[in-house]
Amino acid sequence: xxxxxxxxxxxxxxxxxxxxxxxxxxxxxxxxxxxxxxxxxxxxxxxxxxxxxxxxxxxxxxxxxxxxxxxxxxxxxxxxxxxxxxxxxxxxxxxxxxxxxxxxxxxxxxxxxxxxxxxxxxxxxxxxxxxxxxxxx
Amino acid sequence: xxxxxxxxxxxxxxxxxxxxxxxxxxxxxxxxxxxxxxxxxxxxxxxxxxxxxxxxxxxxxxxxxxxxxxxxxxxxxxxxxxxxxxxxxxxxxxxxxxxxxxxxxxxxxxxxxxxxxxxxxxxxxxxxxxxxxxxxxxxxxxxxxxxxxxxxxxxxxxxx
Numbered sequence: 001x002x003x004x005x006x007x008x009x010x011x012x013x014x015x016x017x018x019x020x021x022x023x024x025x026x027x028x029x030x031x032x033x034x035x036x037x038x039x040x041x042x043x044x045x046x047x048x049x050x051x052x053x054x055x056x057x058x059x060x061x062x063x064x065x066x067x068x069x070x071x072x073x074x075x076x077x078x079x080x081x082x083x084x085x086x087x088x089x090x091x092x093x094x095x096x097x098x099x100x101x102x103x104x105x106x107x108x109x110x111x112x113x114x115x116x117x118x119x120x121x122x123x124x125x126x127x128x129x130x131x132x133x134x135x136x137x
Numbered sequence: 138x139x140x141x142x143x144x145x146x147x148x149x150x151x152x153x154x155x156x157x158x159x160x161x162x163x164x165x166x167x168x169x170x171x172x173x174x175x176x177x178x179x180x181x182x183x184x185x186x187x188x189x190x191x192x193x194x195x196x197x198x199x200x201x202x203x204x205x206x207x208x209x210x211x212x213x214x215x216x217x218x219x220x221x222x223x224x225x226x227x228x229x230x231x232x233x234x235x236x237x238x239x240x241x242x243x244x245x246x247x248x249x250x251x252x253x254x255x256x257x258x259x260x261x262x263x264x265x266x267x268x269x270x271x272x273x274x275x276x277x278x279x280x281x282x283x284x285x286x287x288x289x290x291x292x293x294x295x296x297x
Binding site: 056067074124128131 | 227
C-alpha cells in the first residue's frame, strides 16, 4: 500500500494539515517562522538555528547549493522523534527564494503524521510477519 | 565543515536502523521498528585529512531499490548497501540493486555490508563472501566493524 506524498495530495486532502513555513539563512539562522505545527512553533523561533532541530535541512542546503541545478527539493516522510512520546512524520520542501535575496531559503514543513499513521502500523505488522517467516526458511 | 551524505539502503529488516543507531547514538535495540520514510542525523569523525561531518540517511527498506523516492538519492557521496546474513532472501536482489545504485549515483562510493554477524556461523559468512564481493561484515548488536565501516567511508568521501 503506497501512501501519497504531499505533492500528490489534492488541495482537499491537504486542507487542515498543520504546516510551518520558515525563512532562513544558509547558516541555518531563522529569520521568520509561522504556521500551525505546535512542536515547531515553540522551538523554531527567530534567530534560533534550524539545523539544530532538522539536521536534514543542513544537508539539503548543501545539496541545493553544490549538487543540483533545481531550485527546490521535496523530501517526503521525514521521521523526527522529538522525545520518547512525541514522534512525527513530515513532508519537507526546501526552496531557493531568488538570487540576491536577503533571505535566500524557505523551508515548508507539512505534518502528515496522521496521514501516514495507518501505513506505519500496517507496514510494521507485515514486515514482522515476513521477517519471521524468512528467518525460519 | 561541509556535510557529506551517506545513505543506508537495502531490504527491510536487514539492520539499517540498527547500524544507524549504533554509529550515531551507540545504542542497540533488539526490537524491530519499521522505518516509513527517512531518518537523518549527523556525526563528526576525524580522518587523516581533517574533520568530516557525516550526514547519515536511514531510509525505509525496499525489496528493490528502484522503489526508493528519487529525491532521497540526491547528493549522496556514498551508499552502504546492507543485507542480512540470517535471511538469504535478502541476497536475491543484491546485484541488480547495486547496478541500479551505480546508475543513479555513478560517482558515489558503494559498500556491500553483510550484517547480523553475531547470529550466524562462519559457514554462512563464507557462503555470502563466495557469492558476492562483500566489503565488510558487521554486527550492530556487538558493535563489530561498525566504526570501521563508517570511519573508512569518511576517509574515502572526504575529497569527493
